[in-house]
Amino acid sequence: MNSQDTHVQAILADPRWARIVARDKTADDKFWYAVSTTGIYCRPSCPSRGCNPGNVTIHDTLEDARRTGFRPCKRCKPDGPAAEAVNAELVTRACRLIEDGESAPSLTDLAAALGLSPGYFHRVFKAQTGLTPKGYATAHRAKRVREALTGEGSVTEAIYDAGFNSSGRFYAASDAMLGMTPSAFRRGGVREEIRFAIGATTLGAILVASSDKGVAAILLGDDPDALARDLQDRFPRARLIGGDADYEAVVAEVVGFVEAPRVGLDLPLDVRGTAFQQRVWQALRDIPFGRTASYTEVAERIGLPSATRAVAGACAANKLAVAIPCHRVVRNDGALSGYAWGVERKRAILDREQAA
Secondary structure, eight states, rough: OOHHHHHHHHHHSSSSHHHHTTTOOGGGGTTEEEETTTOOOOOOOOOOOOGGGGGEEESSSSHHTTTTTTOTTTTOOOTTTOOHHHHOOOOOOOOHHHHHHHSOOOHHHHHHHHHHOOHHHHHHHHHSSSSSSSHHHHHHHHHHHHHHHSSOOHHHHHHTTTTEEEEEEEHHHHHHHHHSSHHHTTTSSOOOEEEEEEEEEEETEEEEEEEEEEEEEEEEOOOOOHHHHHHHSTTTTSEEEEEEHHHHHHHHHHHHHHHSOOOOOOOOOOOOHHHHHHHHHHHHHSSSOOOOOEEEHHHHTTTTTTTTHHHHHHHHHOOOOSSSSSGGGOOOOSOOOOOOTHHHHHHHHHHHHHHH
């Protein structure tokens, strides 16, 4: 084997080469590479056309790359800050503008404040946060409303403190933000009626509960009484009503879905959670039937690759077993991890999906 062949084999065996081929943005500023045929050096994420490994040298530092005598690439600009870092700083500034404003600033105003075009700013913001600027502003105002409603002021004061310039506009959005009226939220859900019933599946007992908007909880366990206490803890101020004969039909449909997941659950859901939890739960529902994804992969899919622990927390907060398929999330090595309703149930549900 000649020296060129040896060099090629060394590059191919270097794990950094795979990151160059993948144009891995997370590798930027961790190493650089130079290409002898073009006389340039680049970041790992450089969007330029792929290169032959025989023409590549990989460098641990920017200084080492510069010592090749090559020029910096004009596309990825390896001498400056990484585009990902620049975008993260821009989005952080935009979030502060949204959070500090008395009302939600427009897309045009936000982009102008950052010196960007509205279209480019919108793409960068969504790529970094997983939300549009408008979606982020809505989520932030919802948070401010929830915080204000726990205080001593009136509901009207809470509405205006959260940046709504009219109570009518707030009440139009209050169901989506709070899952109930602001007065009911302040009372911890008091007077909200939750109908429920307990049935049996091959996985054990099942409790199904619904609000007037749809199925709000599907809980699995061994002890029916423990499931009822769990429901009470999740809706501490609501009025719990035992299901009648009509509601038994809802329970039967959910039981059928748990026993044969491919059939699907053709019932409206009342999905309650923070903006972040909602994003995670939607990502779970996007995992194909019979497949799994790691917590890291889910974090990457919502645009927040460092939020692995927060993703795990959102999975744990899921109240809708199987309907929101947190059972499809596994550890990075493919092993089953914790599951609110027991790892054995998680294994059984996955086995059913993969066998279907």
